[in-house]
Amino acid sequence: MNRNDQRAQDELRAVEITLGIQSYAEGSVLIKTGDTHVICSASVEEGVPNFLKDQNKGWITAEYNMLPRATLTRTRRENSKKGRTHEIQRLVGRCLRTSVDLNSIGERSILIDCDVVQADGGTRTAAITGSYVALYLAILDLVKKNKIDKMPVINQLAAVSVGILQQQVLLDLCYEEDSSADADFNIVMNNNGDFIEVQGTAEQTPYSKELLDKVLNVASIGIKQLFAKQNEAISNMI
Numbered sequence: 001m002n003r004n005d006q007r008a009q010d011e012l013r014a015v016e017i018t019l020g021i022q023s024y025a026e027g028s029v030l031i032k033t034g035d036t037h038v039i040c041s042a043s044v045e046e047g048v049p050n051f052l053k054d055q056n057k058g059w060i061t062a063e064y065n066m067l068p069r070a071t072l073t074r075t076r077r078e079n080s081k082k083g084r085t086h087e088i089q090r091l092v093g094r095c096l097r098t099s100v101d102l103n104s105i106g107e108r109s110i111l112i113d114c115d116v117v118q119a120d121g122g123t124r125t126a127a128i129t130g131s132y133v134a135l136y137l138a139i140l141d142l143v144k145k146n147k148i149d150k151m152p153v154i155n156q157l158a159a160v161s162v163g164i165l166q167q168q169v170l171l172d173l174c175y176e177e178d179s180s181a182d183a184d185f186n187i188v189m190n191n192n193g194d195f196i197e198v199q200g201t202a203e204q205t206p207y208s209k210e211l212l213d214k215v216l217n218v219a220s221i222g223i224k225q226l227f228a229k230q231n232e233a234i235s236n237m238i
Contacts, residue, residue: 003170003177004174004176004177005034005174007172009168009169009170009171009218010169010171010218010221010222011171011172012033012160012171012172012222012225012226013033013034013035013036013172013174014032014033014034015031015032015033015225015226015229016030016031016032017029017030017031017032017130017133017229017230017232017233018030018031018032018233019133019137019233019236019237020237021039021041022039022041025041025042025043025134025138026042026043026044026137026138026141026142027041027042027133027134027135027136027137027138027139027140027141028040028041028042028134028137029041029130029133029134029137029233030117030130031126031129031130031133033122033125033126033129033172034120034121034122034172034174035118035120035174036116036118036119036120036121036122036123036126037116037117037118038114038115038116038117038123038126038127038130039113039114039115039117039130040112040113040114040115040127040130040131040133040134041112041113041134042110042111042112042131042134042135042137042138043110043111043113043138044108044109044110044111044138044141044142045108045109045110045111046107046108046109047107047108047109048107048108048109049109052107053107055107056103056106056107057102057103057107058100058102058103058104058105058106058107058108058109058110059102059108059109059110060093060096060097060100060102060109060110060112060135061089061093061109061110061111061112062089062090062092062093062096062111062112062113062114062131063089063111063112063113063114064085064088064089064092064114064116064124064127065077065085065113065114065115065116066078066085066115066116066119066123067115067116067117070116070117070118070119071119088114088123088124088127089114091124091128091186091188091197091199092112092114092124092127092128092131093112094197095128095157095159095188095196095197096112096128096131096132096135096157098155098157098190098196099132099135099153099154099155099156099157099190100135100139100152100153100154101152101153101154102152103152104148104149104150104152105139105142105148105152106147106148108142110135110138110139112131112134112135114127114130114131119175120174120175121161121173121174121175121176121177121178122160122161122172122173122174122178124159124186125159125160125161125186125187125188126159128157128158128159128188129158129159129160129226129230132156132157132158132230133230133233133234135153136153136234137234137237139151139152139153140237155190155191155192155194156190156191156227156230156231157188157189157190157191157196158188158189158223158226158227158230159186159187159188159189159197159223159226160172160186160187160219160222160223160226161173161178161184161185161186161187162184162185162187162215162218162219162222163177163178163181163182163183163184163185164181164182164183164184164202164207164211164215165177165180165181165182166182167182167211169211169214169215169218170218171218171219171221171222172222181203182202182203182204182205182207183200183201183202183203183205183207183211184200184201184203185198185199185200185201185215185219186198186199186200187199187215187216187219187223189219189220189223191227193220195216198216200212200215
């Protein structure tokens with residue numbers, strides 16, 4: 001089938017990662033995946049939540065927000081403790097925690113902020129992919145300042161959306177494709193090829209195991225390309 005932007009079925013939208021988008025955050029990026037643009041920042045604070053005190057262990061958590069005119073028509077701000085916003089920020093936080101040895105950063109918290117400036121599908125996956133880079137930069141800053149002894153990042157991670165439309169598997173859905181897909185997925189993987197999160201929902205038409213296998217294979221193709229984009233961006237900083 002032909003896609004509106006003439007991409008191949010297993011082709012990502014254009015990806016751009018710009019570092020240092022905020023002057024004061026320990027790590028920050030602007031990630032653009034097509035017309036979806038997300039600012040991701042990582043802030044380091046001394047201390048951890050009460051449930052981790054006196055364990056000499058760090059913590060990573062995230063907040064997610066979509067600006068009202070990130071979408072075609074204005075969207076009301078959502079309470080971060082409820083609904084879609086709450087679900088996405090929990091997703092971002094738990095994915096990022098798998099990429100770091102929390103025992104190696106001391107009793108520090110790294111707070112990730114994801115702010116969607118413009119939305120055209122795949123905002124949560126872009127937030128995860130961009131946040132990994134922001135997190136890496138913040139931790140690198142700790143190493144450079146001799147606040148921790150070694151680099152505690154143990155896995156690289158990225159995320160991508162995949163959809164099934166007319167029995168065809170499409171990588172990296174824009175909003176129009178996402179809104180008409182028979183099933184859509186958000187998939188997070190690390191650089192070992194392991195899955196961290198697989199979210200997949202059929203709208204009306206159930207999908208077969210064969211199609212699910214194709215979804216996972218296509219996602220891995222896209223995520224490998226996102227790893228390369230992340231590494232290219234980070235290498236410009238080091």
